[in-house]
Amino acid sequence: MLPTPNPRVIYAKVPGPGPLVAGEHLVYESAPTIDLDAPLRGGFLTKTLLLSPEPFMRERLRDPSIFTYSTPMVVGQPCRRRLRAGASPSFGEGGRQSQRLYVLYGFTPWEHYSVQPYVDARFDFASANYPSYTFDMDSMLLRPVPDPHGAFPWSRFASVLGMPGLTAFVGLESVAPDMKAYVFSGASGVGSMVVQSCKAKGLRVIASGSADSKVDFIRSLGADVAFNYKTTILASVLAEHGPLDYYWDNACGAISEYNAPAEDCYGVKTLALVFKRRLRIQGFLVSDGMSALLPRFLAEVPVLLAQGKLKSEEQLFVGLEKGIEAFLSLYDGTSKGKPVVVVDEAYA
Amino acid sequence: MLPTPNPRVIYAKVPGPGPLVAGEHLVYESAPTIDLDAPLRGGFLTKTLLLSPEPFMRERLRDPSIFTYSTPMVVGQPCRRRLRAGASPSFGEGGRQSQRLYVLYGFTPWEHYSVQPYVDARFDFASANYPSYTFDMDSMLLRPVPDPHGAFPWSRFASVLGMPGLTAFVGLESVAPDMKAYVFSGASGVGSMVVQSCKAKGLRVIASGSADSKVDFIRSLGADVAFNYKTTILASVLAEHGPLDYYWDNACGAISEYNAPAEDCYGVKTLALVFKRRLRIQGFLVSDGMSALLPRFLAEVPVLLAQGKLKSEEQLFVGLEKGIEAFLSLYDGTSKGKPVVVVDEAYA
Incomplete structure (x- = not known):
């Protein structure tokens, strides 16, 4: 040939x-x-x-x-x-x-x-x-x-059925929110799955995006509160709708610093709040949870998708x-x- | 009168x-x-x-x-x-x-x-x-x-029977280490209790202090590795004796920044390691665990003290x-x- x-x-x-x-x-x-x-x-x-x-x-x-x-x-x-x-x-x-x-x-x-x-x-x-x-x-x-x-x-x-959906799935398994969640990048591949999964669990969900079109999309996902973090003061929104028991950070997508040396990364000055507010921060990698959770993920999520329950x-x-x-x-x-x-x- | x-x-x-x-x-x-x-x-x-x-x-x-x-x-x-x-x-x-x-x-x-x-x-x-x-x-x-x-x-x-001992007791209940622990300020009131409690649980313990006299004290508490973090390169010691599964941070004693505004606090630039190394950071306040744990603490720790098992x-x-x-x-x-x-x- x-x-x-x-x-x-x-x-x-x-x-x-x-x-x-x-x-x-x-x-x-x-x-x-x-x-x-x-x-x-x-x-x-x-x-x-x-x-x-x-x-x-x-x-x-x-x-x-x-x-x-x-x-x-x-x-x-x-x-x-x-x-x-x-x-x-x-x-x-x-x-x-x-x-x-x-x-x-x-x-x-x-x-x-x-x-x-x-x-x-x-x-x-x-x-x-x-x-x-x-x-x-x-x-x-x-x-x-x-x-x-x-x-x-x-x-x-x-x-949805790839890494973004799986990341949301594994992450929500590692620390299960139970009342009110805030998702920073609610229109992203991962964030949109987190918003929908939290709503499916019956939580109240606050989510933000970087553009009004993203905010519209977040709202269509069922978020109770959606806002543009570039044009709204984030702290005021959270003060009005908080307190939260769960925050999905976009560290999962903190792409801009992925390969930067530590000295060029943003310095977080509020770490003392971890003990002052008894916070728990849980890091995870989707690869860790994959072998245990992928079969469940592939059994459950395609069904939701076929039923039109996931956007x-x-x-x-x-x-x-x-x-x-x-x-x-x-x-x-x-x-x-x-x-x-x-x-x-x-x-x- | x-x-x-x-x-x-x-x-x-x-x-x-x-x-x-x-x-x-x-x-x-x-x-x-x-x-x-x-x-x-x-x-x-x-x-x-x-x-x-x-x-x-x-x-x-x-x-x-x-x-x-x-x-x-x-x-x-x-x-x-x-x-x-x-x-x-x-x-x-x-x-x-x-x-x-x-x-x-x-x-x-x-x-x-x-x-x-x-x-x-x-x-x-x-x-x-x-x-x-x-x-x-x-x-x-x-x-x-x-x-x-x-x-x-x-x-x-x-x-030992006051806040420092109780802090160690409550903290070790909130996230239980199981293999190897590093205690930054191992000679402090809280740290010395953490070192001793971890040894009592059979862990391998690494601890540091800010002076050689403190290092001697830490060694007398039973720590497997003790070093002066002012005269030794901390990262090398941990690289040699790690990896760790538990780190007791002295945020519990981060006194110098207690009342400083956030903008004057040290900016931690390595937060991405939380997900890259799947870390869990757990904040706690001793007051939260007090009502549940104080009776156990007052029943168990004075006995150890009377037996000469706590320094x-x-x-x-x-x-x-x-x-x-x-x-x-x-x-x-x-x-x-x-x-x-x-x-x-x-x-x-």
């Missing part, structure tokens, strides 16, 4: 703490090809359908000598991120004899076709050399997900060549809803 | 955020007298035996319009702090007919004799006008404590006229062990 084009997005250069630059740190390559008939040697072939650019990936694009919660990505290899859904045109031991197709969910390289497991983009992680808090991001397996049969678009696997705003970027633009939209404030890269239009 | 001298320490003036000044904010008055035969009108007379100056009291010496976790003290009235032990020369409905003596434990004015309940120094607290996080410090009752019969000095009620360093200040000096020693770094003001030498 003739070589098939296999464009990809390469992680070309370790960035500094400043913004990522398309064409420098992340490079789109249209030239690579793949022979779809080459022997799979026990592997299986996947076709990329949808990709989900996510804020946490910025942390992985770093100097590998810096230890943090995630393992780094490998320079010179395709970006490796959560693939929301990948069809496998051939699957199983028997190679192409078995033409059963599965739609898979997990991490995959940013390219049209891959032979899985894709080990070249895997960071060589020897846990003994790393602090106990480091999680091997490449250890996540691709797993099959059921066909929604039109009840909701496949792209939901890259938003989600997505911004589709069609074509892998739009992948870098989609990713950078997370940082420059231009994103409108959760960005989703549609690699195969049949799955938009 | 002739009037009996009744010296006292008056809270004379609301201080600014700077240091307290003896003779200005706190004034010792030797002139007042009391008629010990005057009718008690249903109250009871107490003689002050021991007083415990405590860091948290600094917060109460403030402009009453500032809302925080504690109710303020009343200007022009005696300082009102935890009295560790007060003998009641007459007690009960029958006035002086019943001469049974009790040693009491709780809050009392800083003066030689008081008629209880002492309402003049009570802050007029209407909870409806205050945030839900404000605790009425004057609501604590005086309660009888048993005579140790020489098994340990009475002054222990103002140190405590106290610095005795003999005479109420030394009370202000004792209190200020908490702030100027001169304290050697937990300061205790001995008002009646028979109870030192």
